[in-house]
Amino acid sequence: MKVVKFGGSSLASGEQLKKVLQIVVSDSSRKVVVVSAPGKRYSDDIKVTDMLIECAEKHLENEDAKVIFQAIIDRYESIVKELSIPSDIIQTITNDLKELLESDKSKPESYLDAVKASGEDNNAKLIAAYFQHSGVDAQYVNPKDAGLLVSDEPGNAQVLPESYENLYKLRDRKGIIIFPGFFGYSKSGEVLTFSRSGSDITGSILANGIKADLYENFTDVDAVYSVNPTIVQNPKEIVELTYREMRELSYAGFSVFHDEALIPAFRAGIPVNVKNTNNPSAPGTKIVNERANSNGPVIGIASDKGFCSIYISKYLMNREIGFGRKLLQILEDYGLTYEHVPSGIDDVTVILRQKQMSKKVEKQITERIMTELQADEVIIEHDLVLIMVVGEGMRHNVGTTARASKALADAGVNIEMINQGSSEVSMMFGVKEPQEKRAVQALYNEFFVAVPV
Numbered sequence: 001m002k003v004v005k006f007g008g009s010s011l012a013s014g015e016q017l018k019k020v021l022q023i024v025v026s027d028s029s030r031k032v033v034v035v036s037a038p039g040k041r042y043s044d045d046i047k048v049t050d051m052l053i054e055c056a057e058k059h060l061e062n063e064d065a066k067v068i069f070q071a072i073i074d075r076y077e078s079i080v081k082e083l084s085i086p087s088d089i090i091q092t093i094t095n096d097l098k099e100l101l102e103s104d105k106s107k108p109e110s111y112l113d114a115v116k117a118s119g120e121d122n123n124a125k126l127i128a129a130y131f132q133h134s135g136v137d138a139q140y141v142n143p144k145d146a147g148l149l150v151s152d153e154p155g156n157a158q159v160l161p162e163s164y165e166n167l168y169k170l171r172d173r174k175g176i177i178i179f180p181g182f183f184g185y186s187k188s189g190e191v192l193t194f195s196r197s198g199s200d201i202t203g204s205i206l207a208n209g210i211k212a213d214l215y216e217n218f219t220d221v222d223a224v225y226s227v228n229p230t231i232v233q234n235p236k237e238i239v240e241l242t243y244r245e246m247r248e249l250s251y252a253g254f255s256v257f258h259d260e261a262l263i264p265a266f267r268a269g270i271p272v273n274v275k276n277t278n279n280p281s282a283p284g285t286k287i288v289n290e291r292a293n294s295n296g297p298v299i300g301i302a303s304d305k306g307f308c309s310i311y312i313s314k315y316l317m318n319r320e321i322g323f324g325r326k327l328l329q330i331l332e333d334y335g336l337t338y339e340h341v342p343s344g345i346d347d348v349t350v351i352l353r354q355k356q357m358s359k360k361v362e363k364q365i366t367e368r369i370m371t372e373l374q375a376d377e378v379i380i381e382h383d384l385v386l387i388m389v390v391g392e393g394m395r396h397n398v399g400t401t402a403r404a405s406k407a408l409a410d411a412g413v414n415i416e417m418i419n420q421g422s423s424e425v426s427m428m429f430g431v432k433e434p435q436e437k438r439a440v441q442a443l444y445n446e447f448f449v450a451v452p453v
């Protein structure tokens with residue numbers, strides 16, 4: 001039995017849905033089909049989820065939302081027309097969205113989640129209608145009926161362990177199950193979404209729940225590439241990589257697969273196959289527990305923007321009991337999460353996502369670190385890019401850091417920071433945003449261009 005997830009790009013138009021239907025029916029073991037909301041048809045198109053967010057925000061601000069509401073309905077309508085299926089599904093979607101938009105707004109975050117989730121929910125209904133119209137035995141299943149329970153964290157829900165036992169029962173349902181991705185229900189019955197791009201997470205949870213043999217994740221590229229294809233042209237395809245490698249790479253910018261989506265599949269030992277809806281006969285990339293190591297120390301290079309660093313120096317910091325705890329307590333007081341903490345004898349740097357921190361908070365934090373921790377110096381730097389060089393082979397290879405640093409130096413890239421050691425399979429470099437492309441290209445040339453395929 002397989003769980004198959006189709007991302008927004010695979011569901012953006014009627015033409016794409018025709019491919020989806022062919023893929024599903026071509027393999028009778030494809031039992032559960034997880035779907036996203038319609039995504040982009042072309043690069044500057046707008047995803048339905050983004051339109052829903054705009055629409056909900058307008059309602060929350062009591063602004064006129066007619067135009068954006070109609071644009072959302074038009075997206076579904078154009079798909080229905082292309083597929084020539086009965087138009088009553090449009091009335092169902094219109095009524096559902098209207099009702100949601102008029103619902104209780106006393107908890108804006110919950111309201112926003114319910115509206116956002118309707119993108120996948122209504123698309124799943126539409127796709128089930130299309131499958132049935134085409135003579136396929138398929139049914140829409142709602143996550144509440146299936147028992148997909150999640151924590152009460154709007155926009156960042158986590159699956160509750162009891163879900164898995166509930167979901168196992170899906171195995172007994174007749175026909176193909178069309179399941180909306182991206183959201184679940186709290187124990188009190190409220191809709192809550194995962195973080196953005198979270199339909200990948202639903203697919204992984206379902207794969208674990210029904211104890212699938214394989215989780216196929218269909219997207220718009222032939223494979224997971226060794227580097228983001230929007231940064232380096234025609235990068236090398238990855239045939240196989242481990243859960244650990246994929247987790248690090250997706251955390252660090254490989255947006256092709258959500259970083260939180262690996263854990264449920266990994267725990268149940270279910271392999272993941274990333275494949276292309278537009279070229280389904282291509283083998284894609286397999287994510288597995290262990291892989292043959294034949295391609296050198298590095299499997300992938302990922303980069304992600306939007307970080308800042310707080311550098312703190314204080315003479316004899318290493319001798320001071322509780323310095324780290326007090327520093328992190330200050331960040332906790334402002335509700336900030338941090339990503340990495342590289343440290344030296346007299347200094348420490350904390351790396352954070354910069355969108356969490358306003359200028360005012362930065363000023364207050366700096367003052368508190370100076371006065372409460374008696375630091376010698378506090379410097380906040382913005383617009384950093386973190387580049388992650390990842391590979392299981394790095395554990396056994398001497399000199400990978402030296403090769404990477406030399407490649408960056410030769411390309412004239414100024415390394416703001418290096419973090420190596422906490423993870424056995426990755427090393428991280430911090431560079432300034434304008435140097436991202438040059439740095440990634442230099443690392444790619446070093447580890448891939450000279451390597452035989």
Ligand SMILES: Nc1ncnc2c1ncn2[C@@H]1O[C@H](COP(=O)(O)OP(=O)(O)O)[C@@H](O)[C@H]1O
Binds near residue numbers: 224253
């Ligand atoms: N290393 C990578 N390999 C493949 N695709 C990548 C990589 N890094 C980023 N991407 C981007 O991820 C995109 C697919 O993810 P996404 O747009 O979320 O698809 P979907 O709509 O199927 O969910 C690709 O089109 C590509 O631009």
Ligand SMILES: N[C@@H](CC(=O)OP(=O)(O)O)C(=O)O
Binds near residue numbers: 007037049050198
């Ligand atoms: N539609 C949601 C969830 C999702 O997974 O979408 P996609 O498959 O298009 O990345 C989002 O845009 O966040």
